[in-house]
Amino acid sequence: MPGLPMLRALWAYRGFIWSSVLREFHGKYRESLLGAFWSVANPLAMILIYTLVMGQLMRPTLPGYEKTPFAFPIYLCAGVITWNFFSEVVLRLNGVFIDNGNLIKKSNFPRICLPAIVMVSAFLNFAIVMVIYLIFLALVGHWPGSSLIAMLPLLLLQTGFAVGLGVLLGTLNVFFRDVGQLTGVVMQFWFWLTPIVYTLGALPEKVRPFMALNPMVGLMQGYQQILLTQSWPAWRPLWPLLALSLLLLALAAWFFTARVGELVDEL
Numbered sequence: 001m002p003g004l005p006m007l008r009a010l011w012a013y014r015g016f017i018w019s020s021v022l023r024e025f026h027g028k029y030r031e032s033l034l035g036a037f038w039s040v041a042n043p044l045a046m047i048l049i050y051t052l053v054m055g056q057l058m059r060p061t062l063p064g065y066e067k068t069p070f071a072f073p074i075y076l077c078a079g080v081i082t083w084n085f086f087s088e089v090v091l092r093l094n095g096v097f098i099d100n101g102n103l104i105k106k107s108n109f110p111r112i113c114l115p116a117i118v119m120v121s122a123f124l125n126f127a128i129v130m131v132i133y134l135i136f137l138a139l140v141g142h143w144p145g146s147s148l149i150a151m152l153p154l155l156l157l158q159t160g161f162a163v164g165l166g167v168l169l170g171t172l173n174v175f176f177r178d179v180g181q182l183t184g185v186v187m188q189f190w191f192w193l194t195p196i197v198y199t200l201g202a203l204p205e206k207v208r209p210f211m212a213l214n215p216m217v218g219l220m221q222g223y224q225q226i227l228l229t230q231s232w233p234a235w236r237p238l239w240p241l242l243a244l245s246l247l248l249l250a251l252a253a254w255f256f257t258a259r260v261g262e263l264v265d266e267l
Contacts, residue, residue, distance in 0.1 A: 017120060021117055024117070047073070050077055050080075078226075078227040081129050083194070086161075087191070089166050090166040090169070093162075093165075095180055096115055097170055097173070098173060098180070111263060144230045145230055147231055154219060154222050157242060163252075168256075169183055171259055194214055
């Protein structure tokens, strides 16, 4: 099983991974006067914009929540924040080996550490934004309660899907550079084909059955159920995504293991 040597390598190099994540995080704000404050200011500004602008315009599109002043910002942020985490992992993994070509050529370390650094860094960014969002929910009196626990399996499922897809695309991108360009375009279309800035009910009835082909629909609806309706998500629609995630993780591990020795030559 190719996954076991990878896990052992990640554990052995955990110090290298964590120090790289911290160095990247500090490097973003090293030359700025306010430093890491910007890691809080940016997501806070996003939430405020969605609340003040989109909340008034789009509130009527949520049946049953017309009289709830913050309903649409809660719905929108639930999707945007979690989608941004998914998008950051996939897009950064898509170019992780090419972007770190010089490091791969000069240093001897398990190459799987690079995807791990991306994943941990993206999760750190996501955690900061999510904490701010949860504070916002508490302030407006819309705390999700015990259903918040259900976010843990959703995050685990989303991370597995993003990592499997990202590592597979990142490895392919080393050998076929068009993959990197195509992924960016697909991710833009994928976002708008997922009910994040609109509701599934806003679509024509003829279109709705086709949304079942999008594996991210059930996941986004799960987050929206937890954070907007304060209820536990429906698990059955997530089983296809679980199967797809396991398949992608196995395929990515196999392809990466088979091709990792050729990375230096291609880079």
